[in-house]
Amino acid sequence: MSVDAYEGLASAPAPGKPLVFAFHGTGGDEHQFAGLVSQILPGAGLVAPRGDVSEMGANRFFRRTGEGVYDMDDLARRTEKMAGFVAAHKAANPGVPVYGFGYSNGANILASVMMTAPELFDRVGLLHPLIPWSPDPVPGLAGKAVLVTAGRRDPITPWPQSGKLIAWLRDQEASVTTEVHEGGHELREGEIQALANLLTA
Helix, strand or coil, rough: CCCCCCEEEECCCCCCCCCEEEECCCCCCCCCCCHEEEEEEEEEEEHHHHHHHEECCCCCCEEEECCEEEEEHHHHHHHHHHHHHHHHHHCCCCCCCEEEEECCCHHHHHHHHHHHHHCCCCCEEECCCCCCCCCCCHHHHHCCEEEEEECCCCCCCCHHHHHHHHHCCCCCCEEEEEEEEECCCCHHHHHHHHHHHHHHH
């Protein structure tokens, strides 16, 4: 897979800085989190791909047939493509720490890649992910730093599903941190601070 497999933003890290992948939510684009990365980690490299699936004009990373109902065959294909894309960037930056975070649909493709190829990322931030299937065990996640954020009244990613994912990650012996608020699908300041803590730890 090529580093040019997706449209988007890509910049090399300054010496001693990590490479950060940022995955937008449904309807977002490569610019959604670019400013946030430069604010949290000045000098970090950035790879922000634009989702190559259109849902009534909204950018996404894989298809779905309804709210919370995924086209699992398409997800498998898109996960393989994204994993190859990440691996190509990782190979182009040997020895550089690689972090990834995503929001909503971006968190979902990142989680799927992480479950398929846990060696690609050193730290992972999943902001309001929805994993509506039962993942197989992933021994490679043991010790991996993973942040999960959620809203207890989120109509898009219901809290019971978030809780199941957190429990599953802990069962894999990942080093899990969480930031949970009482609201819905919106990103709140506490989540941004938790993400900053993850990326700068």
